[in-house]
Amino acid sequence: MSLACALARSQLADRSMLIVDLNAKDRNDRTWCFWSDHTDPFDDILHRQWDAVRFTGHGFDRRLDLGQFRYKMIRGIDFYEHTHRLLANFPNVHFQQGQIERIDENDSAASVSIAGQTYTTDWVFDSRVLPGSITIDRSRYHDLKQHFKGYLVESEAPVFDPHTPTLFDFRVQPHGDMRFFYVLPFSERKALVEFTLFSARLLSEEEYHSELKDYLKYTLAVGPYSILEQESGIIPMTDLPFPRRLGKRIMAVGTLGGRVKPSTGYAFARIQKDSDAIVASLVDQGHPFAVPTGSARYRWFDRTMLQVMYRGGDEMGDIFTQMFRRNSIQRIFRFLNEENTWSEDIRLLSSLPVWPFLKAFLKVNLLGRV
Numbered sequence: 001m002s003l004a005c006a007l008a009r010s011q012l013a014d015r016s017m018l019i020v021d022l023n024a025k026d027r028n029d030r031t032w033c034f035w036s037d038h039t040d041p042f043d044d045i046l047h048r049q050w051d052a053v054r055f056t057g058h059g060f061d062r063r064l065d066l067g068q069f070r071y072k073m074i075r076g077i078d079f080y081e082h083t084h085r086l087l088a089n090f091p092n093v094h095f096q097q098g099q100i101e102r103i104d105e106n107d108s109a110a111s112v113s114i115a116g117q118t119y120t121t122d123w124v125f126d127s128r129v130l131p132g133s134i135t136i137d138r139s140r141y142h143d144l145k146q147h148f149k150g151y152l153v154e155s156e157a158p159v160f161d162p163h164t165p166t167l168f169d170f171r172v173q174p175h176g177d178m179r180f181f182y183v184l185p186f187s188e189r190k191a192l193v194e195f196t197l198f199s200a201r202l203l204s205e206e207e208y209h210s211e212l213k214d215y216l217k218y219t220l221a222v223g224p225y226s227i228l229e230q231e232s233g234i235i236p237m238t239d240l241p242f243p244r245r246l247g248k249r250i251m252a253v254g255t256l257g258g259r260v261k262p263s264t265g266y267a268f269a270r271i272q273k274d275s276d277a278i279v280a281s282l283v284d285q286g287h288p289f290a291v292p293t294g295s296a297r298y299r300w301f302d303r304t305m306l307q308v309m310y311r312g313g314d315e316m317g318d319i320f321t322q323m324f325r326r327n328s329i330q331r332i333f334r335f336l337n338e339e340n341t342w343s344e345d346i347r348l349l350s351s352l353p354v355w356p357f358l359k360a361f362l363k364v365n366l367l368g369r370v
């Protein structure tokens with residue numbers, strides 16, 4: 001949908017498009033957050049945006065002013081409804097709900113089969129993550145996941161600060177993995193509270209629930225509350241390279257196209273940037289594949305960070321506390337956006353504990369092992 005909207009904003013807006021999804025996309029199945037220091041294509045449907053965030057680490061609790069950045073939030077359902085409405089204005093854009101059974105291609109065209117019907121097209125953009133489509137050799141690549149469960153809660157007492165979401169709250173006992181809470185406040189009584197882990201092993205359902213309930217009761221002291229909605233997700237955090245070209249006329253996009261940042265699990269803003277790059281490539285080159293691949297230094301850093309998280313999950317609260325204590329939030333955001341200068345990156349890296357990162361860097365980047 002992001003790519004279709006980017007095409008609709010471009011000089012290719014009159015091209016015929018078919019958008020196929022198995023799912024009706026009529027539920028609020030996720031909440032996207034991202035930071036940005038400019039206007040974005042979906043600013044009209046932001047549910048909230050904040051100019052500060054809170055970081056609560058070990059012996060460090062700070063409200064961080066974002067300066068020129070905003071932390072933005074879009075509800076899944078608003079995105080689905082908005083993009084459907086917008087694209088419905090284009091007579092050349094068609095939707096079909098159904099399961100893609102096959103994608104084929106030859107030199108001059110590709111085809112997609114849905115419920116026995118075959119459609120021929122110049123290009124296919126594939127975002128299906130099918131069971132078994134991502135297989136990770138764990139001796140060479142990390143296989144971590146960002147997994148989380150969240151409650152949208154309404155409390156009786158006014159306990160939330162609606163002006164300040166909590167990006168990280170490390171007041172939780174780690175068990176060899178990186179775990180933290182994340183709070184998106186909508187009002188003084190309403191917030192989405194998420195228990196999040198970056199780890200190789202998923203938890204049982206009861207573990208997510210009991211951590212969330214303890215956090216609400218003891219750490220936030222929310223008092224009586226009701227749960228209005230629940231959200232959960234598993235996002236791959238891996239340094240496995242994702243090929244963009246799945247064929248001469250088939251391109252992987254979204255998660256399947258490796259757009260999830262391996263060390264953070266954030267993907268939304270990267271998908272928007274990638275969509276614009278695909279459109280630019282189609283316009284300039286006549287094919288979609290001339291998109292930036294990302295710089296080697298950020299690939300090294302992602303790989304190193306995954307190793308530090310994988311081997312030293314218990315230390316992550318301290319490491320993140322050090323990072324947020326010694327760097328401005330703007331430097332951290334630019335670093336995670338892969339947009340910092342070398343010197344800014346060196347300043348950020350030199351604020352982190354040397355030994356775990358050096359050890360991890362040498363192991364994964366020089367020896368190629370996990």
Ligand SMILES: Cc1cc2nc3c(=O)[nH]c(=O)nc-3n(C[C@H](O)[C@H](O)[C@H](O)COP(=O)(O)OP(=O)(O)OC[C@H]3O[C@@H](n4cnc5c(N)ncnc54)[C@H](O)[C@@H]3O)c2cc1C
Pocket residue numbers: 020021022023029030031032033034098099100101127128129231232233234235253254255256265266267268269271
């Ligand atoms: C709960 C949740 C919260 C997230 N929050 C954030 C966040 O705050 N910030 C951020 O940056 N990222 C976030 N992410 C990560 C990422 O931005 C999202 O996962 C994003 O939706 C990825 O886009 P995608 O196109 O790869 O996959 P999807 O949005 O999942 O789209 C893939 C589509 O393919 C369809 N499909 C699958 N198989 C078939 C088939 N055989 N035939 C037809 N259709 C098929 C599915 O129905 C689905 O609609 C979150 C992810 C989840 C799951």
